[in-house]
Amino acid sequence: MFKRFYPDMYIDSAYDIDYKGLYDKGYRGIIFDVDNTLVEHGAPVTERAKKLFGDLKAMGYNTCIISNNKEYRVKPLADEVGSLYVSKAGKPSPIPFLTNLFIYTIRTAIRIFYNNFN
Numbered sequence: 001m002f003k004r005f006y007p008d009m010y011i012d013s014a015y016d017i018d019y020k021g022l023y024d025k026g027y028r029g030i031i032f033d034v035d036n037t038l039v040e041h042g043a044p045v046t047e048r049a050k051k052l053f054g055d056l057k058a059m060g061y062n063t064c065i066i067s068n069n070k071e072y073r074v075k076p077l078a079d080e081v082g083s084l085y086v087s088k089a090g091k092p093s094p095i096p097f098l099t100n101l102f103i104y105t106i107r108t109a110i111r112i113f114y115n116n117f118n
Helices: 019-024 049-060 071-081 095-107
Strands: 029-033 062-066 084-086
Touching: 019 049, 019 084, 049 062, 049 071, 084 095
Parallel strands: 029 062, 062 084
Antiparallel strands: none
């Protein structure tokens, strides 16, 4: 019953994911955390992060950064990479994910997220 809540795979870095392969499988939205996911804890946005988000947008992805950090930490980074964001998210509560879906729905009318829960 709880198997669907566990990851299908583990990858060391957000920069090592085959985003093209995921896109080809139907994924269209990606949610990121900030610290120790996109950049080191407390670090400013890097060229590597900017390139990743540029590549994702070129592929057709929508992105959102969801962080427990305050807006003064998350907004500048999100602005630099051109992503939507949710700050003070209160993870691991499901509210950030639902907020993200609401943002996408309002911003783009309808957004379909595909996920394989098998």
